[in-house]
Amino acid sequence: MKNLHVNLLATLLILVSASICYYKVTELKLPLLPVQESELWTIEAKVTYKRTAGPSKVSMMLPKQVPGFVVLDENFVSGRYGLTLENDDLNRVAQWAIRRSQDDQTLYYRMQLIPGETPEFKDKNVVYPGEQEYPEIMRTALTALLEQVRNKSADTKSFTHQLLQRLNAPDSDENVKLLRKDAATPEAWVSRVISILQDARIPARQVNLLILADGARHSRLVPWLQVYTGERWVTFNPKTGESGFPSNAVLWKYGDKPLLDVSGGKSANVDFSIYKQSRGMTAVTQQRAGIINGPVMEFSLFNLPVQTQNVYRILIMMPVGVLLIVLLRNIVGLKTFGTFMPILIAMAFRETELAWGLALFCLLLALGLMIRFYLEYLRLLLVPRLAAVLIIVIILMTFVSLLSHKLGIDRGLSVALFPMVIIAMTIERMSLVWEEHGAGESLQQCAGSLFVASISYLLMTNEYLEHLMFVFPELLLTLLAFTLWLGRYTGYRISELWRFRSVIVKGN
Amino acid sequence: MLWKNLLNPSKRLRELGLLGMNQRNGDYILKYNQRKFYPLVDDKLRTKKLAQQAGIAVPELYAVIEAEYQVAQLTEILAPYSEFVIKPAHGSGGEGILIIKGRSKEGCRKLSGALLTKSEVDHHISNILSGMYSLGGQPDVALIEYRVDFDPVFEQVSYQGVPDIRTIVFQGIPVMSMLRLPTRMSDGKANLHQGAIGVGIDMATGRTTGGVWHHDLIDAHPDSGHTINHLEIPGWDNILLLSAGCRELVSLGYIGVDIVLDSKLGPLMLEINARPGLSIQLANKQGLLPRLEAVEKIKSIPSSPEERVKLAKSIYRQTQNSQVL
Numbered sequence: 001m002k003n004l005h006v007n008l009l010a011t012l013l014i015l016v017s018a019s020i021c022y023y024k025v026t027e028l029k030l031p032l033l034p035v036q037e038s039e040l041w042t043i044e045a046k047v048t049y050k051r052t053a054g055p056s057k058v059s060m061m062l063p064k065q066v067p068g069f070v071v072l073d074e075n076f077v078s079g080r081y082g083l084t085l086e087n088d089d090l091n092r093v094a095q096w097a098i099r100r101s102q103d104d105q106t107l108y109y110r111m112q113l114i115p116g117e118t119p120e121f122k123d124k125n126v127v128y129p130g131e132q133e134y135p136e137i138m139r140t141a142l143t144a145l146l147e148q149v150r151n152k153s154a155d156t157k158s159f160t161h162q163l164l165q166r167l168n169a170p171d172s173d174e175n176v177k178l179l180r181k182d183a184a185t186p187e188a189w190v191s192r193v194i195s196i197l198q199d200a201r202i203p204a205r206q207v208n209l210l211i212l213a214d215g216a217r218h219s220r221l222v223p224w225l226q227v228y229t230g231e232r233w234v235t236f237n238p239k240t241g242e243s244g245f246p247s248n249a250v251l252w253k254y255g256d257k258p259l260l261d262v263s264g265g266k267s268a269n270v271d272f273s274i275y276k277q278s279r280g281m282t283a284v285t286q287q288r289a290g291i292i293n294g295p296v297m298e299f300s301l302f303n304l305p306v307q308t309q310n311v312y313r314i315l316i317m318m319p320v321g322v323l324l325i326v327l328l329r330n331i332v333g334l335k336t337f338g339t340f341m342p343i344l345i346a347m348a349f350r351e352t353e354l355a356w357g358l359a360l361f362c363l364l365l366a367l368g369l370m371i372r373f374y375l376e377y378l379r380l381l382l383v384p385r386l387a388a389v390l391i392i393v394i395i396l397m398t399f400v401s402l403l404s405h406k407l408g409i410d411r412g413l414s415v416a417l418f419p420m421v422i423i424a425m426t427i428e429r430m431s432l433v434w435e436e437h438g439a440g441e442s443l444q445q446c447a448g449s450l451f452v453a454s455i456s457y458l459l460m461t462n463e464y465l466e467h468l469m470f471v472f473p474e475l476l477l478t479l480l481a482f483t484l485w486l487g488r489y490t491g492y493r494i495s496e497l498w499r500f501r502s503v504i505v506k507g508n
Numbered sequence: 509m510l511w512k513n514l515l516n517p518s519k520r521l522r523e524l525g526l527l528g529m530n531q532r533n534g535d536y537i538l539k540y541n542q543r544k545f546y547p548l549v550d551d552k553l554r555t556k557k558l559a560q561q562a563g564i565a566v567p568e569l570y571a572v573i574e575a576e577y578q579v580a581q582l583t584e585i586l587a588p589y590s591e592f593v594i595k596p597a598h599g600s601g602g603e604g605i606l607i608i609k610g611r612s613k614e615g616c617r618k619l620s621g622a623l624l625t626k627s628e629v630d631h632h633i634s635n636i637l638s639g640m641y642s643l644g645g646q647p648d649v650a651l652i653e654y655r656v657d658f659d660p661v662f663e664q665v666s667y668q669g670v671p672d673i674r675t676i677v678f679q680g681i682p683v684m685s686m687l688r689l690p691t692r693m694s695d696g697k698a699n700l701h702q703g704a705i706g707v708g709i710d711m712a713t714g715r716t717t718g719g720v721w722h723h724d725l726i727d728a729h730p731d732s733g734h735t736i737n738h739l740e741i742p743g744w745d746n747i748l749l750l751s752a753g754c755r756e757l758v759s760l761g762y763i764g765v766d767i768v769l770d771s772k773l774g775p776l777m778l779e780i781n782a783r784p785g786l787s788i789q790l791a792n793k794q795g796l797l798p799r800l801e802a803v804e805k806i807k808s809i810p811s812s813p814e815e816r817v818k819l820a821k822s823i824y825r826q827t828q829n830s831q832v833l
Binding site: 330379383432437489490492493496497499500502503504 | 521522528529530531534535603640790
């Protein structure tokens with residue numbers, strides 16, 4: 001196998017590139033299409049309080065992890081306050097502290113979320129509660145209720161469901177009415193339910209949810225119920241007994257500790273405002289992937305500064321054009337001026353757009369050629385002649401820009417983006433070919449170059465390809481592999497089928 | 509079956525054993541021609557000196573113009589010669605070659621009869637020196653050499669210019685030859701893409717087998733109307749011998765050797781090409797591949813050119829039987 005080495009290398013390159021792509025698509029959920037959008041929730045918590053004498057300290061519970069969501073970004077607006085973050089088992093506590101402050105104080109916490117899976121975190125040790133203390137009369141009611149519920153349930157989950165339904169039933173018996181007493185607020189109700197469950201030796205706790213509603217202001221946390229089934233914590237609606245989280249709810253904190261704790265202040269209050277945005281999936285997922293999995297995304301082009309990103313958006317498309325050149329030259333057999341000249345012209349077309357680019361390029365080339373033919377009479381030596389052509393090209397570009405500006409055609413200004421050295425060399429080579437092989441051959445090569453430039457322009461500005469190449473730069477390895485293969489392609493070129501047509505047509 | 513050929517043209521080409529550009533580059537030139545030996549053939553001055561040392565007949569070198577100041581002394585340099593050829597040492601594809609067949613008071617007379625003034629000749633040499641005809645535009649030198657007085661045997665079938673014989677020599681064995689006849693269109697030049705005729709040659713007998721002009725198969729010279737079939741090339745074995753001998757000269761495995769027939773001096777080697785074109789297959793109406801593969805099958809190539817010429821003829825006969833054309 002004479003091509004074994006090339007084949008192995010190319011296959012290896014493709015495998016590497018494909019597996020990175022596969023990982024990015026399936027694990028990191030990077031989108032293959034550029035158009036997808038995702039909802040991005042922004043939650044803003046505004047803390048206000050009135051200062052009393054002395055130093056102030058504000059503690060606020062924050063979620064550590066939000067089940068069903070990925071935290072893209074969070075920030076604290078805390079002015080002159082010192083900020084510390086502490087972790088306990090389930091929550092985080094943000095502590096703002098200041099020695100002296102003004103009367104009315106406002107602090108902000110902002111968090112950005114997108115829907116997504118996060119790994120569940122395990123509770124290390126769940127403590128099984130003992131019997132609770134109840135007054136005698138309630139104890140009787142409780143024992144009766146628990147007895148009834150226990151008879152109608154099979155496990156913790158169905159037990160809790162049954163219990164909550166009984167406790168919430170509108171036409172309930174005397175026992176339940178007694179147990180419902182003095183539990184008017186949602187918080188009190190949840191702690192009452194928890195205490196009943198604990199009496200039945202079931203670990204239960206309060207969680208506080210924030211319901212996401214677009215445009216909501218002055219939102220409050222809603223207490224919810226979680227019950228430990230022996231394997232995991234199951235969430236229940238304390239009002240209906242349904243299990244599971246409501247849709248679009250953020251689990252803000254665990255336990256019944258107050259959300260806000262202020263020392264050295266009074267009338268403390270937390271206000272949540274919520275709004276939703278649609279964001280380009282690419283940027284969102286890149287950000288998310290960066291949070292989920294560091295190392296792979298460390299090398300993402302999205303980590304570059306935006307300006308550099310834009311340069312790479314163009315650069316990374318060049319190999320696509322280069323592969324096209326290889327195809328057109330070695331498989332099709334098209335003739336062009338200079339190997340990669342069409343690519344550079346295509347890059348210039350990005351700024352001018354195709355029709356204008358072609359028109360301006362042809363105009364420059366035609367004017368340049370006319371002057372070049374005149375230079376021929378002067379019998380200049382090669383390098384000075386090339387230099388003269390380059391200077392003339394720049395003069396022509398200036399002239400075209402000025403003229404089009406005067407005429408009010410702004411597009412004409414973009415002529416300045418053409419690579420003038422390339423144009424000068426093209427003019428020189430075109431005139432040589434013109435002299436030696438005639439106008440036909442020269443125009444044919446020129447048309448070939450422009451054709452290749454146009455096709456590579458269309459390819460290199462294709463939105464879908466651009467997205468793919470930028471999000472999956474490892475595709476460059478695939479392009480390299482194909483180029484290697486083409487480098488060992490020894491079959492006929494399509495142009496040769498035409499060139500050797502006299503022997504093909506001749507039948508036998 | 510005509511339509512079948514048209515339906516799958518590449519299959520037909522494969523059957524005929526036609527060598528394509530990609531395969532020539534990938535399987536032969538890259539494999540058999542070491543890059544370090546390229547300068548030996550790219551510089552015609554070096555090739556000529558090597559050939560002279562090895563006793564291979566070449567057109568006599570009159571002068572080498574290496575620098576611009578020598579252009580001023582051109583009149584003295586050229587004084588002894590009325591006929592000569594000016595060519596760039598690094599030219600390719602026959603470009604930049606100026607053939608002067610006589611002189612008059614006003615200047616030099618080109619092959620076509622057109623007069624060139626002295627300043628036009630000077631400018632041509634300046635262009636050569638500045639690298640206009642060399643690969644990559646590198647500065648070059650101009651060679652002034654003996655103008656071949658070509659054998660009248662081809663007088664009927666060439667329009668001005670010098671007909672030459674191009675032979676592909678693969679590992680020292682001449683595998684395919686063609687006679688290149690200048691036409692009015694090619695301006696006396698012998699390169700096919702400039703409009704010269706390529707005529708296929710029977711390697712065993714040295715007789716022509718019909719030609720190709722541009723892409724058309726022809727039997728007669730388009731300018732004179734004289735037949736180009738079954739012409740006998742004089743001293744064919746000498747030509748093959750000379751071509752085969754060029755392999756050792758430049759240490760390249762896959763070369764095209766250009767030879768002209770001088771009426772007095774016999775065959776002279778003009779130049780060696782490390783990237784010979786593919787049109788020779790059209791002229792011969794046969795593919796190179798069967799012959800190249802036959803050479804690749806030979807385990808040890810004999811070192812004497814005479815033996816290699818014998819091999820060349822036997823390979824030619826072998827492949828003729830299997831040819832379907």
